[in-house]
Amino acid sequence: xxxxxxxxxxxxxxxxxxxxxPGLAVAYLAVxxxxxxxxxxxxxxxxxxxxxxxxxxxxxxxxxSGHVLxxxxxxxxxxSRVLWGARPPLLIASASVLLGVVIGVSLGTLAxxxxxxxxxxxxxxxxxxxxxPGLVLALVFxxxxxxxxxxxxxxxxxxxxxxxxxxxxxxxxxxxxxxxxEAARLAGLRVPKLLRRHVLPNxxxxxxxxxxxxxxxxxxxxxxxxxxxxxxxxxxxxxGVMIAEGQTQLATASWIALVPGAFLVxxxxxxxVLADELAARHALKDLVGGGxx
Amino acid sequence: MTVVVxxxxxxxxxxxxxxxxxxxxxxxxxxxxxxxxxVVGALSIVFFMTAATGNPARLMLPDDxxxxxxxxxxxxxxxxxxxxxxxxxxxGQTVTGHFPNSIRYGVxxxxxxxxxxxxxxxxxGSALLLGTSxxxxxxxxxxxxxxxxxxxxxxxxxxxxxxxxxxxxxLILILVFSLGLHLLPTSGAGTYAHLVLPVSVFAITVVPGxxxxxxxxxxxxxxADHVSTALAKGIPLGSVRVRHVxxxxxxxxxxxxxxxxxxxxxxxxxxxxVFAYPGVGQLLVxxxxxxxxxxxxxxxxxxxxxxxxxxxxVDVLHQxxxxxxxxx
Numbered sequence: 001x002x003x004x005x006x007x008x009x010x011x012x013x014x015x016x017x018x019x020x021x022p023g024l025a026v027a028y029l030a031v032x033x034x035x036x037x038x039x040x041x042x043x044x045x046x047x048x049x050x051x052x053x054x055x056x057x058x059x060x061x062x063x064x065s066g067h068v069l070x071x072x073x074x075x076x077x078x079x080s081r082v083l084w085g086a087r088p089p090l091l092i093a094s095a096s097v098l099l100g101v102v103i104g105v106s107l108g109t110l111a112x113x114x115x116x117x118x119x120x121x122x123x124x125x126x127x128x129x130x131x132x133p134g135l136v137l138a139l140v141f142x143x144x145x146x147x148x149x150x151x152x153x154x155x156x157x158x159x160x161x162x163x164x165x166x167x168x169x170x171x172x173x174x175x176x177x178x179x180x181x182e183a184a185r186l187a188g189l190r191v192p193k194l195l196r197r198h199v200l201p202n203x204x205x206x207x208x209x210x211x212x213x214x215x216x217x218x219x220x221x222x223x224x225x226x227x228x229x230x231x232x233x234x235x236x237x238x239x240g241v242m243i244a245e246g247q248t249q250l251a252t253a254s255w256i257a258l259v260p261g262a263f264l265v266x267x268x269x270x271x272x273v274l275a276d277e278l279a280a281r282h283a284l285k286d287l288v289g290g291g292x293x
Numbered sequence: 294m295t296v297v298v299x300x301x302x303x304x305x306x307x308x309x310x311x312x313x314x315x316x317x318x319x320x321x322x323x324x325x326x327x328x329x330x331x332v333v334g335a336l337s338i339v340f341f342m343t344a345a346t347g348n349p350a351r352l353m354l355p356d357d358x359x360x361x362x363x364x365x366x367x368x369x370x371x372x373x374x375x376x377x378x379x380x381x382x383x384x385g386q387t388v389t390g391h392f393p394n395s396i397r398y399g400v401x402x403x404x405x406x407x408x409x410x411x412x413x414x415x416x417x418g419s420a421l422l423l424g425t426s427x428x429x430x431x432x433x434x435x436x437x438x439x440x441x442x443x444x445x446x447x448x449x450x451x452x453x454x455x456x457x458x459x460x461x462x463x464l465i466l467i468l469v470f471s472l473g474l475h476l477l478p479t480s481g482a483g484t485y486a487h488l489v490l491p492v493s494v495f496a497i498t499v500v501p502g503x504x505x506x507x508x509x510x511x512x513x514x515x516x517a518d519h520v521s522t523a524l525a526k527g528i529p530l531g532s533v534r535v536r537h538v539x540x541x542x543x544x545x546x547x548x549x550x551x552x553x554x555x556x557x558x559x560x561x562x563x564x565x566x567v568f569a570y571p572g573v574g575q576l577l578v579x580x581x582x583x584x585x586x587x588x589x590x591x592x593x594x595x596x597x598x599x600x601x602x603x604x605x606x607v608d609v610l611h612q613x614x615x616x617x618x619x620x621x
Contacts, residue, residue, distance in 0.1 A: 023449075127327075128334030133600050135559030136577065140339055140593045143581040144346050161295055217556075224563055227460050228578050246466060247567070251472045258468075261461045269456035 024277050027270035034267050038086035045080035049237040052076055058253040072242075072256045073249060078150070082260055085237040088226070089267065092153050093218035097211055101158025104164025105207070109195055111165070112172025126162035134159045135224060141229050152231050156221050160214050167210050171203040205282040212275035216268055223264055239264045322466045324608055328601045333384065335597045339590065348372060352586040387594055395585040402591035406573055407542070412482060413572035417561050419488070420495030425550065427496065428503025432546075434505065436511035437534060442518075448508075455501040459560040463494045463567040480569040491568045498560050499553075502607045506549045510542040544615035550608035556601055 037044060046066070053075035061070040061078075069078040111119040141155045144167055175197070184198050225231030226240025234241050239260040246257025343349045350367040351358070367373050374382075386392070392402040431451070438444045457465075470490065471479040476491050514520060515538060523533045562574030569575065573592050580588035 006407060122331070125334075128331055128338070130555070131331035131601060131604070132335045132338065132559045132597060133555040135562055136593050136596050137335075137338070138583050139562075140589060141342060143584070143586065143589050144342055144352070223458060224460065224559070227458075228563065228566060229440075229582055243461060243464070250464060252466050254468055254472075257461075257464050261464070264461065265453075265457050268458070270454060272452070272456055 022272050027273040027277075028076075030266050030270040031274065034086055034263070034270075035090060037083050038090050041080075041087065045077075045083045047077035047080040049080045049084040050076060050235050057247065058256070060253070061255055061259070067247040070253075070255045071261050072245060073253070078256065078259050081237040081242060082239070082263055083258060085239045086263065086267075087094060087241055088149070088232045088236065088238040089219045089222050089240070089264070092149060092156065092222045092232075093215050095153040096157035096160065096218050096222075097214050099153060100160030100214060101164055101207070101211065103158070104161035105168050105200070105203075107161065108165040108168030109172055109200065112169040113176060113191070113195060113199070115173070115176075122165070123169070126165050129159070129162050134221065138221065138225060139228075139230060140283060142225070147225075147230050147233055149232065152222060156218050159221075160218065163210055163214055164207065167206050168200075168203050171206065172199055175199055175202050209275060209278045212278055214273060216271045219264075219268055219271070252264060294490065315407055320612065324605060328605045331601050332598060335601075336384055336594065337380070338386055339593065340380055343590075344376060344379070353396070355396055356584070377604060387590075392591040392594075395588045396585045397580075397583055397588070400586075402587040403595075405576060405588055406591045406595050409571060409573045409576050412570065413561070413565070413574065416488065416491055416565070416570060416572055417495065417557075420492045420561075421550075421557070424496035424499025425546075428500040429507055429546065430580055431500060431504040432507030432511065433539060435508040436515075449503075451501045451504055454497065455505075458563075459494055459498050460563045460567050460620060462497060463490070463564055466490055467567075480567075482571050486568075487568075491564050491570050494564050494567075495557075495561060499550075499557065502549060502553060503546055507542060507546050510545045511538055514538045514542055539615060541615075544611060544617075547611040547614065551604050553610065554603050554607070555602055558596060562596075 041049075046068075048110050050244075053071065055075065056065075056067065057075040058073055059065055059067050059071040059075075061068060061134075068080065069082060071077055072081070073125050098136055111122040137154045137159065138152075142151055145151050172195075181194070181198055184194050206246065222231055223238075223240035223243070224239050227244045229244065232238040232241055242260040243257045243264070244257075246253070249256050306608050313507075337526070343352065346352065348363065348367060350363045350372050352361055359497050372379065390403045393448075394400060395402045395405055398405065424504070431447075435448060467490065468504055470477045478484075478487050479490075480485055520533060520537050523537045528537075558574075562577060565572040565574035566578045573595055577589060577592035577596065578585075580592060
């Protein structure tokens with residue numbers, strides 16, 4: 001999972017030659033709408049997302065019936081479930097990105113600033129982490145510790161730390177011996193403050209792009225795990241879970257899987273477009289340079 | 294890389310002239326060593342995760358096992374011994390393929406996994422080959438066509454395609470080709486018809502990335518000096534495109550694929566599961582859902598080893614094609 005991020009981060013800027021970006025505004029709008037829908041789900045949802053209505057099962061989407069996006073096999077309103085179902089991907093992806101940032105940035109700063117042995121061993125650890133297929137490690141981890149939301153966050157977050165580690169490490173290394181950093185050190189600034197005030201701010205632009213990229217893949221990871229039955233557990237409304245529930249009904253009630261699927265694609269696509277755009281804007285091809293594999 | 298260019302008029306000491314780095318034999322060995330480290334590292338992480346759950350014997354037995362059974366198994370596998378002893382044993386047993394028996398089937402877990410390897414190789418091998426070739430063709434076309442509107446539209450489509458999760462793509466293709474047109478079976482394996490949909494889905498997940506990277510690299514190369522020189526010499530545009538640009542642009546595509554393999558393997562696991570395709574990935578997911586931990590462990594290990602081997606091969610290939618990436 002993380003591996004392709006490192007590549008995309010270094011490659012993303014290459015794609016900036018596309019002229020015109022009509023998609024950008026749409027992408028911002030789509031993310032905003034989905035976040036808003038998730039936050040306002042209790043207000044917007046016409047039904048309780050788990051309320052079953054066995055007299056109205058597998059109804060197709062229609063405006064007349066009161067179920068705009070139809071119902072599933074248990075007669076639950078799909079619109080309500082889609083609104084509530086936006087929460088797990090958004091929350092889990094955000095939390096795991098945060099975890100990845102915290103681990104990756106602190107270790108990356110440490111490795112970049114201290115250098116030598118610490119740097120060597122942490123870099124080797126990052127390589128090992130990158131050499132384990134993400135989904136497979138997640139499956140092993142969740143089968144050992146159980147599929148709670150916290151565990152899903154932990155494993156996705158832990159798998160994304162090498163991305164931030166590599167980016168921050170190379171940034172810190174390149175500014176460590178600059179004049180202004182030396183000056184700040186000679187002025188008697190303590191190391192933690194020195195790093196926070198003078199070294200880390202150099203990495204903010206690249207970190208924002210990394211976060212956007214990582215968010216995309218975290219959403220994909222969360223939905224894949226939930227689809228496989230190892231992430232979010234039913235009956236909690238979640239897009240991945242809903243798609244899995246719709247899989248067996250494809251022949252007769254394809255909308256059960258396709259409606260949440262469409263929302264998932266919109267979310268992934270928009271954050272991907274945002275990531276590409278941010279990378280292009282900050283001319284990351286030069287910034288990332290040797291840092292990304 | 295030592296590039297010492299002989300200045301005009303200097304003596305004939307040709308030993309100083311080396312425009313290419315000497316092919317490095319040690320590179321292979323060092324890369325191999327890194328692969329071994331990666332496998333051992335991955336196994337260590339898994340070991341400490343199992344150890345962190347408390348008594349791993351419980352993972353090897355059904356949920357209703359008695360305390361005596363747990364203690365008995367713990368003694369057999371040495372779970373009652375110090376952590377370090379267990380660690381060395383675990384690595385040794387895993388490397389030699391000695392996994393505990395499957396809880397569900399009562400046979401050695403590794404046998405179940407090995408039986409599934411051919412199916413997985415068939416699926417991922419053909420999909421990787423197909424997806425890469427299609428991606429290269431598409432990328433080449435995107436970079437060389439002068440039909441701007443069409444190529445922009447195709448590029449947009451490629452970006453959208455990249456955002457469709459493999460499992461959703463699988464369901465859409467099943468809906469269209471199996472349930473709608475009744476052309477192909479929805480799941481299972483056995484005939485070539487069963488392979489078409491899983492291979493297509495897997496290949497389609499490969500195409501967008503390869504096409505984008507190849508296109509971008511090609512475009513970068515079109516403005517390179519050696520290309521201008523070739524054109525100035527009067528070499529036809531078509532053969533410059535192929536010989537001077539396309540061949541030189543393969544390197545980044547290979548390194549892209551190398552970096553993608555982990556993600557692609559994850560996708561393969563999901564695709565196998567959706568299509569009930571009897572490969573290692575489906576076995577892994579089923580074993581997790583059935584709480585058959587020995588099989589989970591064996592399948593995950595085999596996939597991790599396969600991953601490390603594949604990225605080793607891709608790295609060596611890349612290094613053969615493009616001597617510039619050989620590290621000093």
